[in-house]
Amino acid sequence: MAFDGTVLAVNRTENLRTEPVVTVVQSDPDFGLGTLAAAIGDGARVLRTDLGEVLPPLHEVGDALVVLGGGLAVHADAPWLSDLRDLLREAVSAGVPVLAIGLGAQLLAVATGGRVEIAPPPGPERGVTSLYWRRGACDDAVLGRVVDVRARTTPVVGHHSDAIVDLPAEAVWLGSSSLYPFQGFRVGSALGLQFQPEADAALVAGWAAHLDADQARTLRTEFALHEEEVARTGAALGAAFMAQVRASIGDPVDA
Template identity: 50%
Template sequence: MTLPLSGGPRPVVTVIQSSPDVHLDRFGEWLGDVELRIVAAFAGESVPAADEVGDGLVVLGGHMSAYDDSTAPWLPELRALLADASTRGVPTLGICLGAQLLAAARGGRVQVAAPPGRESGIVDVRWRPEAAGDAVVGAVAALADERYRTPQPSMHADAVVDLPRGAVWLASSAMYPYQAFRIGSAWGVQFHPEAGADTLRAWADGYDDVDTDAVLTAYAARELEVTAGGRVLAESFAAHVRAVASETVSA
């Protein structure tokens, strides 16, 4: 499905959605001046090839694991798409499950039901020196406090435990080390920069081990910071897509 946008030609960004309640949320607005093509893989829509996604690719989260091919039979094609897109220069962003799929696709490892348990609510994402000046996450890292942290929403129990060879480690949290990484032309973030309060409430209500009130209280206490970080990440990714698309046209 294409979301109609008015005006002249825009870079095209394909968005792969694996669960109906894990959607673009606030990224739909924050990505700005791009044409969004939503692929509802959970509803049977076909995962495109890398040369069919347009100028950029976003792979959203989901309630399945990165290896749950029997429950989500499109995952092998999605892993193949991430591997191909990230090696052929397509600007790509994987969020939560999308980041785990990216890691697995490029030779890393994801642990299902990782021992630290579910990371939920608002987490402090601590940026590593490698994030400074990064084309996509650098502007988010620049918002960090004196301890190099920015707050972001989180809701996951699976986690990347080994980065792919050649990946650049960009951020961690107190509970899980790999909160952000870059490999090839792709970025993976374990947190959910797109998620607002209503989305977090719906997710938290779905898990017996999550205190919804605590999640929403933490979100409300840091809403301005959380929103600023998510918006900047979306805007930086969209700007990177436009820059790469412009370079391709002028080449």
């Protein structure tokens, strides 16, 4: 199925502007926008590579690019993965705002000179973990609007087996967990997040369905204890990313 560029845009009647156009690349039915949907969804065009939709050239991406997570490895035998790495590299070179999550963050790291290890020795990171923000996160164009400078830690949901083990040379390291250090980083206009800020009850239920009974129970229990805070963080991150996008196109609304 070819990408037709259909845009779901909402007119702002108060200033006759439309929402920024954001291309969202989804490669797995279990990894959708979740908590990010309210902020990003109005101007989003979701492209499903897992359903055969073709990646657009950079000039058809719109105002920003979001690359969601998924169960594939970064070098899996899927022809669109190489194209997506190229698209991420081109977006960074052109200064297009990018939000890359989970698999998306791993692809961003590899595309810009980093390295991902398949099934590293610490093992899978699943469930709620504490995200430790580094000093640069408070100054980041997106995370600076999300990070609590007093607490410096945030409960987030992790759901990955592979991990970024070397950041790109020009990356700014922004956050870590106790199990894996490279949970957040920035390369130019792109923010990469290994954790899953989009996690909501529906997505967590989908992830749990692929785990054994004990792992699924732990994931659901941990998420239920932190669901409200995880949802606030995801919504705040989505809004902050869209503020960056609006600023990049000269739209002062919420920028």
